Ligand SMILES: Nc1ncnc2c1ncn2[C@@H]1O[C@H](COP(=O)(O)OP(=O)(O)O)[C@@H](O)[C@H]1O
């Protein structure tokens with residue numbers, strides 16, 4: 001995986017405009033839809049258990065996000081996930097806040113066992129809690145803590161039989177055998193709610209067009225991080241509000257030049 005492959009994957013997203021079915025949280029819904037549109041994908045949010053299977057089957061990817069979970073929605077997520085599995089549609093999971101409450105942790109584990117995931121994306125604490133590992137949590141959603149993130153990612157990949165992306169200052173993505181480290185991004189991403197959730201959906205857009213899921217996830221991470229760097233430059237030091245707008249613009253405009261110049265992806269151990 002290298003910058004050129006990420007560029008190729010981005011071109012495929014923009015050509016195919018893949019339909020990404022999101023069952024996500026109420027905080028990030030609009031930002032997620034606009035971020036996917038800016039990138040070049042086609043978002044849809046559909047939650048009713050009466051329709052989620054039909055929607056998941058026609059989508060290029062299904063994204064499940066438990067940020068504001070409730071039992072009705074969780075039931076719909078599992079119905080959608082199983083339908084996607086049957087139809088060969090990749091399922092991307094964001095276990096938002098796993099570890100913060102027992103219900104969230106249990107639900108993250110239930111979804112990960114009921115549905116065959118293609119990618120799980122979260123911060124280190126969320127991934128650790130989803131696989132029952134202890135992790136010193138300093139912030140509920142900040143993913144701060146201590147431990148070896150690469151080992152955690154590999155362990156989760158083997159346990160869940162899926163590609164695992166752990167994000168933070170540096171991102172790690174692995175299928176348990178091959179690992180990439182991505183050193184892009186900007187601290188302002190942590191000051192805008194939903195940037196993790198949108199990233200999970202962006203991984204969905206790439207997984208819809210690139211069959212190699214590890215490559216798809218790595219491409220998404222590097223392009224997202226480069227877009228954040230462009231946004232921070234363009235928004236100057238105004239703060240999170242201007243950054244959020246500049247970031248949507250950067251997802252729309254980011255291209256081969258910036259990715260080849262600024263992409264920092266390398267093979268890990
Ligand atoms: N300190 C940081 N510096 C640069 N980029 C960061 C930093 N923290 C997180 N990111 C980036 O922010 C995005 C969201 O990741 P993260 O904050 O881990 O998600 P979540 O909001 O779900 O915890 C990712 O692209 C990640 O690389």
Ligand SMILES: Cc1ncsc1CCOP(=O)(O)O
Pocket residue numbers: 025027028067068096141192193194195196197198
């Ligand atoms: C604030 C909040 N509360 C429940 S979901 C959510 C959004 C979390 O988004 P992200 O993990 O992308 O920052």
Ligand SMILES: [Mg+2]
Pocket residue numbers: 096097122123141196197
């Ligand atoms: Mg998150």
